[in-house]
Amino acid sequence: MFPYMLVNIGSGVSILKVTGQNKYERISGTSLGGGTFWGLMHLISGSHSFDEILEISKTGDNKNVDMLVGDIYGVGYDKIGLKATAIASTMGGVYRAGLSKKYEKKDIAASLLYMVSNNIGQIAYLNAQLHGIKRIYFGGYFIRGHKLTMHTLSYAINFWSKGTMNALFLRHEGFLGAVGAFIKADPSLLPSKPTHSRRGGSFTENFVVAKEVMMNVGKDKVDHPKGSVFGILDRVSSKLVPLPQLILSSKTKGGDSVKDQVKIDQTTPHTYQPDTLDLTSQKKLREYLIDTMNENVSNLVEMAESRKLKISTNGSSKPKEGSDIVAPESESESASASASVPELPLQTEAGATDKKEITPAISPSDRLLEFKNLFSSRLDTLLHEPAAYGKLTIRSILNLKEQCLQICGFRDLFFEIKQKETNDAIAVLPGLLSQLDQITDRRELVKTLLDRMIVGNMFDWGSTEISSLMVNHAMSFENAKSKIIYNQKLNNSDKLADKLAAHSSSSSHGDNDSYDHAVYNQAVIFVDNAGADLVLGVIPFARFLLRCGTKVILAANSLPSVNDITCPELTDLVLKIAEFDSTFQKSIENGNLQVCPTGSQGPCLDLSRLDERLVNRCPDADFIVIVGMGRAIHTNYHATFNVDCLKVAVFKSRLAAGAMGVDLYTGLCKFTPASLPTRHK
Ligand SMILES: Nc1ncnc2c1ncn2[C@@H]1O[C@H](COP(=O)(O)OP(=O)(O)OP(=O)(O)O)[C@@H](O)[C@H]1O
């Protein structure tokens, strides 16, 4: 990222060179900025509304007031690199066309917008040249996502750099100064500063802006309720930090053993990007995803109408009092309050305010329709303006859906379904565990456990394909298994089975048994769906690792999302299992089994932004397990780690399967040994 140049276009323009975290210098600036455009336009047109001026500039034609190269030479002056349409003199056409002629406001607005933007673009480029900088970010309230402004700045950078540089724009660019001032006033918000017990936290983006917020952004907003304010920043109560085992950037390909898999060039620098597919520029995939999401929401409404989904309650679960397997509120509190359980591991402050605004006392079914309309309107925006909310990815759309649900007052739509499915699965778990304990061959046992994890991942209400099967109770573990397509390239469970079996000779029988050698010191398992996925798939594998002497952290979403298990629900579940399983009981007692919140509230996972309470507990973890389509396919498919990693999921989305060239319902069970660079212990 560093070094980069930040060009802040406010009233005036400041140009900063940023060479590292908190290392910056104001290298230049210009007084011809947003204030110049706004002030001149007011003087010329008498308008009191900046937005109105921006609006008319869209329809204006600068040719009517500017002098173009073609006006002078009749054609372009190619020899010196000037096209006929290049502006030779801003406002120079006025003198040429005759001083007594009447000129239109819209043409003047377009010309001045070009003038200011081109000039800033040129000065920015020259400064970048002078300082040997390749990246230029633009911010400031002058931009405000306005296409013409951004296009002109981009054009200028592209033109002056002869196509070697692109202008880069920040989201929430108008509030850059305000956010900076906010963080300066509360330095605990910086990732490098220690967390205060109450004040610490990170931000997440929320693109479901409440009407009230929209209306308050400038008086003139009322006339333009859609405005150009696309999102707000919610503050979350935990600090979000990267998983220490995640390779954030590297120049080498890791020790990936599955051919045709992670295609990282040996020498090209690789930077961690959570998202596997970038749909911003992929029209067909984007349209397909938007269609699927609309279908998904229609199914949800249908389920509610047929009462297969009960939406009357806003269920949420709290773990049992006195449990000490959950990470405490913050590490600083851990010494004194180790028995306390966080009521809610992660809360967004803005979410609460918005809820009050959008959810007056209307019936749940009306609220669901309100959700449907809200989400559809955002999807519609994305259809026409794919980059409106930044990079368009499956993760961003799924997060958007959760935000829309929250704002309409649905905290946990699948609460009852999750509870029922988890309880049903717990009822058969003791029988399953004793069956698994009969498998004496270690290799076979590991293979069986891994296969169960793949099959378990079919039980996913978030998948439009699967939910239509689940809604009619048409899916048992056995028939879920029969649907899975096994693809050698995506399944190297043998490798992990070999590794886990090679280190031990003893076999296990019964609950009290334990294996003699731990291959791994500590495993972090990022879990996915409640019910069969977790209980009948992941739990037996976690129990196996515990029996091998590996400490296990089960990491679950902080806030509800579809039927994904949440951290409090997982805590309850683990305590329930401990009532009949001695491995779980002992592991809780001796601290080998812990439950931690991920800091996340969607079905996907950004491993560079995890709840610090989880991260603080796993600095020495040497095995990362990621379960689920959202976490291991839509995101993190290409993520590399400096420790061994297992990714398990099923391709239940036609979009992901098609884009990645595999059949629907292909099982993914990919074991990747530690990638270089190795960790320094
Ligand atoms: N609704 C609006 N009303 C007024 N100005 C607006 C509006 N929307 C965008 N602008 C533009 O934003 C500019 C002000 O930007 P900003 O608030 O970032 O600057 P500032 O903090 O005053 O500037 P500086 O960095 O020079 O101190 C205005 O000059 C105008 O060009």
Ligand SMILES: CC(C)(CO)[C@@H](O)C(=O)NCCC(=O)O
């Ligand atoms: C004076 C500031 C820094 C106030 O924020 C800004 O308006 C600006 O950068 N103006 C341009 C001044 C110049 O460098 O010519």
